[in-house]
Amino acid sequence: MLKASVIVSTYKRPHRLRGVLAGLKIQSLSPDVFEVIVCDTYNGDETKALVGAFVKAVPGARYIDVANNSPAAKRNAGILNASCDIVILLDDDVVPSVSCIEEHLYIHASAAARVVACGQVRYPKELVRASNYCRFRDSRHPGPTKRQFVDKQRMAPHMMVTMNCSFRRSVVAEKAGYLSEEFAHYGGEDIEFGYRLKENGIGLIYSERALAYHFDDGGSIRRYMAKLYCASRYSAPIVLRLAPEFGADTKYRWIEQSAVSSSWLTKATARLAQISTPPVAVRSVRAVAELCDSTSFLYCPLMYWYLSIAAAAKGAGDRLLPNVPTWLGTSDDVLD
Numbered sequence: 001m002l003k004a005s006v007i008v009s010t011y012k013r014p015h016r017l018r019g020v021l022a023g024l025k026i027q028s029l030s031p032d033v034f035e036v037i038v039c040d041t042y043n044g045d046e047t048k049a050l051v052g053a054f055v056k057a058v059p060g061a062r063y064i065d066v067a068n069n070s071p072a073a074k075r076n077a078g079i080l081n082a083s084c085d086i087v088i089l090l091d092d093d094v095v096p097s098v099s100c101i102e103e104h105l106y107i108h109a110s111a112a113a114r115v116v117a118c119g120q121v122r123y124p125k126e127l128v129r130a131s132n133y134c135r136f137r138d139s140r141h142p143g144p145t146k147r148q149f150v151d152k153q154r155m156a157p158h159m160m161v162t163m164n165c166s167f168r169r170s171v172v173a174e175k176a177g178y179l180s181e182e183f184a185h186y187g188g189e190d191i192e193f194g195y196r197l198k199e200n201g202i203g204l205i206y207s208e209r210a211l212a213y214h215f216d217d218g219g220s221i222r223r224y225m226a227k228l229y230c231a232s233r234y235s236a237p238i239v240l241r242l243a244p245e246f247g248a249d250t251k252y253r254w255i256e257q258s259a260v261s262s263s264w265l266t267k268a269t270a271r272l273a274q275i276s277t278p279p280v281a282v283r284s285v286r287a288v289a290e291l292c293d294s295t296s297f298l299y300c301p302l303m304y305w306y307l308s309i310a311a312a313a314k315g316a317g318d319r320l321l322p323n324v325p326t327w328l329g330t331s332d333d334v335l336d
Contacts, residue, residue, distance in 0.1 A: 001032070001033070002032070002033065002034065002035055002060065002083055002084050003033050003034060003084060003086060003105055004033070004034040004035075004084050004086040004087070004088055004101065004104065004105055004166075005034065005035050005036075005037060005078070005079075005082030005083055005084040005086070005087045005088070006024065006034050006035065006036045006037070006087075006088045006090060006101065007037045007039060007075060007078030007079060007082065007087055007088065007089050007090070008020055008021075008036065008037070008038050008039070008078075008090045008091070008092055009039045009040075009071050009074035009075050009078065009089075009091065009092065010038060010039070010040050010047060010074075010092035011040060011041055011043070011069060011074075011092075012043055012047075013092050013093065014046045014047045014050050016092050016093040016215065017038070017047060017050060017092045018050060019093075019095050019215055020090060020091075020092055020093070020094065020095050020096070021036070021050065021051075021054045021061075022095070023095040023096045023097075023100075023212075024036055024058060024096060024101075025054075025057045025058065026098060027096070027098060027099075027100070027101045027102065028098050028099045028101075028102045029101055029102050029105070031057065031058045031059065031060070032059070032060070033101075033105075034058075034060070034084075034088075034101055035058075035060030035061065035062070035082075035083055035084070036054070036058055036060060036061040036062070037061075037062050037064060037078045037081060037082060038051045038061070038062070038063050038064070039064045039066050039074035039075070039077050039078045040063065040064070040065060040066065040074070041065065041066055041067065041068075041069035041074070042065045047063075048063050051063040060083075062081075064077055064078065064081055068181065070181060070183065070184060071162075071179075071189065072178075072179035072180060072181045072183055072189040073181050075089055075162060075178075075179055076178045076179055076181065079169060079178055080178075082169065085168050085169050085170050086104070086105065086108050086166060086167075086168055086169075087166065087167065087168075087169055088101060088104050088165070088166040089162045089163070089164070089165050089166070090163065090164060090212065091162075091163040091164075091214075093214060093215045093216060094121060094163045094164055094212045094213070094214050094215075095212060095213045095215055096164070096211075096212045097211040097212060097213070099209070099211075100119060100164070100210050100211055100212050103119070103207060103209045103210035103211075104117060104119065104166040104207070104210050107166065107205070107207060107210070108166065108167070108168055113168070113171075114171050114201070114202055114203060115167070115171075115202065115203040115204070115205050116160075116165060116166070116167040116172065116197055116202060116203070116204050116205070117165060117166045117167065117205050117206075117207050117210065118142060118155060118159075118160065118161055118164065118165045118204065118205070118206055118207065119164040119165065119166070119207045119209075119210030119211060119212055120141075120142065120164075120206070120207065120208045120209070120210065120211045120212070121141045121142065121161065121163060121164050121211075121212050121213070121214050122138060122141060122211065122212075122213055122214065123135075123137060123138035123141070123213070123214050123216065124213050124214075124215060127215070127216070127217055129296065130294060131293050131294065132289070132292060132293050132294075132295070132296065132298070132299045132300075132304075133219065133220060133221045133224070133289070133293055133304070134216065134219070135296070135299055136299075136301055136304040137214075137216065137219065137224070138214075139301065141214065142155075142159055142161060142206060154203070154204070154205075155204040155205055155206045156194075156204075156249070157191070157194030157195045157197065157198045157204060157243075157245075157249075158191050158194060158195075158246055158249055158250050159194070160190045160191060160193055160194025160197070160204060161190055162179070162189075162190050162193070163212075163214070164210065164212040166210070167202075171202065172197075172202065175200035175201065175202055176193075176196045176197050176199075176200040176202055177196070179193050180192055180193070180238075180242065182238055182242075183235050183238060184234070185230045185231070185233075185234035185235050186227050186230045186231050186234075186235065187227065187228075187230070187231030187235045188231060188235030188236065188238055188239045189235075191239050191243065191246060192238070192239050192242050192243050192246075195242075195243035195245060195246065196242075196243070220290070221286060221289050221290060221293075221304065221307060222286065222290070224308075224311075225286070225307055225308070225310070225311035226311070228308055228311040228312050228315065229311045229312070229314055229315040229318075230315065231312070231315065232311070232312040232313075232314075232315025232316050233315035233316065233318050233319055234315075236315070236316070237319065277306070277309065277310035277313055277314070282306075282307065282310045285303055285306055285307060285310075286307055288303065289303045289304065289307065
């Protein structure tokens, strides 16, 4: 009997999606316990054919073509088309561990459970060993050693991630609705959703056992900076409008240019972030980070923090410029 709907949003990444589907094939649960819904914006037959082949192993698998090419729209389409009350969201580069689906189901075993569960996400050890960038990104994923998760039953709303999460539709839809499709660019929809859950009395918890692996093997510090730039320039203003608490709850206020605080210290620090990250310095630090990426003993998290702050500060400072049509801008280089 079906107990859960697993929703995977994807776009132009069949090579990544293949790993996620392979992980779903070998779950500790029988394939007839969960269905798989792949939500894509059609761009060729490869992804659709991949899902068609996957049906042989998991008969409940389906492919949905979603016109709106945004993560929020695809997740919402999957949720609305799900056969089960319990839904589990995965990204197309997040491979579930063998017991991931079983652990998510265990959390929601009680129909009275009014929670959204975020499962642990880790970078594979081979990527962490091979790349200092991946080592830094792994350290930023929610994890059992972070101070925010001393109480795993009260996860901070700004730490909400939908790349590996689950909830009951009947609980979330009734109170908080679904992900906001107002976010047309990278980032923000997870955070705003987290604050909406809090506002409507729905708990946000962290599950160490519902483990999945983030195979970001095509990532780089340059591309990560481009994502942070877009999130800061386009998505952060929407988050701050819909969930003003975000500005007060997080360190982002120290680089935000808008009126998230009347404090002179906050405003001065935001200005300092702009002044201390001139393009020539950022390019130099980035060049060092890229040069040392494969040398583990030269790992310096401060470099990655500096580059992250630089990208976010530039995004905040560029909001008055004409909009760029794509979510990554004209290139992966935010200094162009």
